[in-house]
Amino acid sequence: MGRAPCCAKVGLHRGPWTAREDSLLTNYIQVHGEGNWRSLPKKAGLLRCGKSCRLRWMNYLRPDIKRGNITPDEDDLIVKMHALLGNRWSLIAGRLPGRTDNEIKNYWNTHLSKKLRSQGTDPNTHKKLSDPHVQEPKKRKNSNKKKKNNPKPQPQEEPEKLKVHNPKPIRIKPLGSFSMSRNSSFDWTPTTTTTTTTTTASGTEVADDPWSNFRYNEVGFLIGDDQDHDMINCSDLECHSGVPTSNHTLEKLYEEYLQLLKTEDHDHVELDSFAESLLI
DNA sequence: AAATATAGCAACCGCTGCCAC
DNA sequence: CGTGGCAGCGGTTGCTATATT
Numbered sequence: 001m002g003r004a005p006c007c008a009k010v011g012l013h014r015g016p017w018t019a020r021e022d023s024l025l026t027n028y029i030q031v032h033g034e035g036n037w038r039s040l041p042k043k044a045g046l047l048r049c050g051k052s053c054r055l056r057w058m059n060y061l062r063p064d065i066k067r068g069n070i071t072p073d074e075d076d077l078i079v080k081m082h083a084l085l086g087n088r089w090s091l092i093a094g095r096l097p098g099r100t101d102n103e104i105k106n107y108w109n110t111h112l113s114k115k116l117r118s119q120g121t122d123p124n125t126h127k128k129l130s131d132p133h134v135q136e137p138k139k140r141k142n143s144n145k146k147k148k149n150n151p152k153p154q155p156q157e158e159p160e161k162l163k164v165h166n167p168k169p170i171r172i173k174p175l176g177s178f179s180m181s182r183n184s185s186f187d188w189t190p191t192t193t194t195t196t197t198t199t200t201a202s203g204t205e206v207a208d209d210p211w212s213n214f215r216y217n218e219v220g221f222l223i224g225d226d227q228d229h230d231m232i233n234c235s236d237l238e239c240h241s242g243v244p245t246s247n248h249t250l251e252k253l254y255e256e257y258l259q260l261l262k263t264e265d266h267d268h269v270e271l272d273s274f275a276e277s278l279l280i
Numbered sequence: 281a282a283a284t285a286t287a288g289c290a291a292c293c294g295c296t297g298c299c300a301c
Numbered sequence: 302c303g304t305g306g307c308a309g310c311g312g313t314t315g316c317t318a319t320a321t322t
Contacts, residue, residue, distance in 0.1 A: 014291085015291075015292090015316090036307095038306085051309095052292080054308075055292080056290090056291085060290075060291095088310085089310075102291085105312085106290085107288095109288095110289080
């Protein structure tokens with residue numbers, strides 16, 4: 001089909017990112033902000049496809065990324081959100097501050113689907129399997145025949161794991177007067193790194209209520225009534241501070257969701273419609 | 281200790297939807 | 302209204318690390 005590829009493949013770097021490339025990309029975005037991915041690599045002095053730059057930034061370099069150690073609460077939330085939303089990883093990720101869609105997708109595929117299966121639940125339908133052992137995940141095709149040929153050029157060191165929270169902006173489908181602009185970018189500057197901490201490997205600060213994550217992240221996702229923000233970001237500081245948010249429907253929504261979940265054998269139709277409402 | 285299998289995750293690919301013209 | 306360009310998303314692949322034989 002006549003469409004040109006997103007970038008010319010010739011002369012562009014592919015595969016793992018080097019520390020220098022990471023640095024170039026990070027520095028550029030810190031100065032100019034996100035967006036214009038197509039032209040970004042050229043301006044930043046990177047021999048990368050814009051798409052690749054975007055992915056690297058979104059999944060690895062963003063300062064608000066929280067890496068590793070998915071907590072049991074997050075685990076539980078992912079399962080519940082998946083039951084509602086299916087494989088809409090970006091939506092699920094939007095409710096887990098600091099987590100990326102890619103990370104959640106990987107976590108689901110490697111951990112949660114197996115866990116559910118072992119519990120006798122079909123990870124796709126979230127219904128009980130008649131025989132938990134019937135549907136084993138299919139084995140991977142490649143068995144790593146060729147190894148060590150092309151050692152991965154690892155960055156000299158892991159990017160610093162900043163304990164910053166800028167809950168991921170969520171793309172919301174336009175509804176009425178409220179619309180999203182795809183070109184919106186959050187203006188992150190290093191000064192924002194003073195925001196509060198979140199989960200760490202050694203200890204979690206997640207509240208006892210497993211839905212606290214859900215609740216506060218919802219704030220960052222649905223606000224928009226009284227402002228013209230296209231993408232809403234909400235720091236932990238704001239979200240944990242107890243300051244009432246501008247949207248009471250959030251609480252309502254959350255309560256409604258809780259009610260639905262409380263009923264053990266919840267009606268799927270209701271849940272589906274609730275999920276629909278989340279998408280709007 | 282070496283070979284092989286498996287797990288985990290970063291990155292790529294290609295499609296879709298939105299927006300501007 | 303149709304078309305093209307772009308960003309974003311989800312599925313898949315490829316590579317490394319770790320476990321097992």
